[in-house]
Amino acid sequence: MACCTSRDTFVNPVLKYFLFFFNFTFWLGGLLLLAIGVWAHLERDRFSFDDFRSVFDFITDVSIFSIVTGCLMFLLGFCGCLGALRENTCLIKLYYFTLCVIFLGQVGGAVYVFLKSNEFKDMFVKTLKEELVPLYTERADKKTLVDWFQEQLGCCGMSNDGYKDWNNNEYFNCTPVNKSPLACAVPHSCCIQQDTVNDGVPNILCGTDALDPKVQGSTDNIYVIGCVSAVLRVVESNFPVVGGVIICIALPQILGIVVARTLDGQISDQLARWRRYNQR
Numbered sequence: 001m002a003c004c005t006s007r008d009t010f011v012n013p014v015l016k017y018f019l020f021f022f023n024f025t026f027w028l029g030g031l032l033l034l035a036i037g038v039w040a041h042l043e044r045d046r047f048s049f050d051d052f053r054s055v056f057d058f059i060t061d062v063s064i065f066s067i068v069t070g071c072l073m074f075l076l077g078f079c080g081c082l083g084a085l086r087e088n089t090c091l092i093k094l095y096y097f098t099l100c101v102i103f104l105g106q107v108g109g110a111v112y113v114f115l116k117s118n119e120f121k122d123m124f125v126k127t128l129k130e131e132l133v134p135l136y137t138e139r140a141d142k143k144t145l146v147d148w149f150q151e152q153l154g155c156c157g158m159s160n161d162g163y164k165d166w167n168n169n170e171y172f173n174c175t176p177v178n179k180s181p182l183a184c185a186v187p188h189s190c191c192i193q194q195d196t197v198n199d200g201v202p203n204i205l206c207g208t209d210a211l212d213p214k215v216q217g218s219t220d221n222i223y224v225i226g227c228v229s230a231v232l233r234v235v236e237s238n239f240p241v242v243g244g245v246i247i248c249i250a251l252p253q254i255l256g257i258v259v260a261r262t263l264d265g266q267i268s269d270q271l272a273r274w275r276r277y278n279q280r
Helices: 013-043 055-059 062-086 089-115 117-131 140-153 162-168 227-237 239-278
Strands: 196-198
Touching: 013 062, 013 239, 062 089, 062 140, 062 239, 089 117, 089 239, 117 162, 117 227, 140 227, 227 239
Parallel strands: none
Antiparallel strands: none
16 A cells, blocks of 8 residues: 555535635635625715614614624635635634534524514514604614615504604604604505605605595595515415525535534644654
8 A cells, every 4th residue: 555645635626616715706805895884884975873763773874884894704715714724723714614613603592483483573573663653854874774674565654553653753753842844644655646746756755644534535645554564465476485594694604614524623633643744
C-alpha cells in the first residue's frame, strides 16, 4: 500500500469552491442591501431615537431593517468565503453554527406561531392597529408602508374592523371634536377608484365621509376588509406559492449548513493526516 504524502488531501475542491462562490453571492447581496439601507437612512429628513417608541417601530423602519439584514448577510458571507478559501475551520464553524441558530430560530418561530396562531394573530393585529394607524399622518415611512399594503392587497385598516380602524387616527376619526379636513375620511389608498387631481397625484379626499354612518353609500368606493384578513386570504388562495417561497428560503440555509459541515470535517481530517505525517 502506498504511503501517504503531504500533498494528499481529503478536501474536495468542488465543495470548497462551491461554498466560496455560494457565499460570495450572499456577501455581494449583503453589501448591496447595506448600501441601500444606509442611503435610505441618510435620505430621511431627520433621525432621532425618539422615533423608535417600541421594538415594532424599529422593525418596521425599512432603512434600519435593510442595514441590520445587510450587515448579517455581509458578515456571514465573509466568514463563508474566507473560511472556504483559506480552509479555516474556525471561520467555517462560526458560519454554520450561526446558520444553524438562524434556521432553528425560524423553525421555532414558525412552530410557535402555528401552535399559538389565535393568540399571535390577536397580538399582531393589536400591534398593527396601535402602531401603524395612529402614526400614519406623523411618520412618512409608516404612511408609505400602509399605503403600499392597502393598495396592493385591496384592504383598509388593519384589524377585523377594517376601515373603522381609522377612527384611531386623530386626523381621520369621526368625532364632533375633530375639526380636521380629513375628519370621517379614510386614506386615499383605501379607495377602489382613486380620483386624480393631476396625472400621478391622487385625490386625498376620495375616501371622504367613509367613517360617517349617517352618509348613505359612504363605503361604496373603499375597501372594507382589514389588511391582516386580506393577507390571510392571499396566503390561503396561493398556498403552493407560499410553500415554494418557504422552501426557497430554507433550502439555501440547509445547503450552506450541510456543505460547510462536510468541508469542516474534511479539513479537520486533512490537518490530522498532516500531523501524523510530520511525526514520522
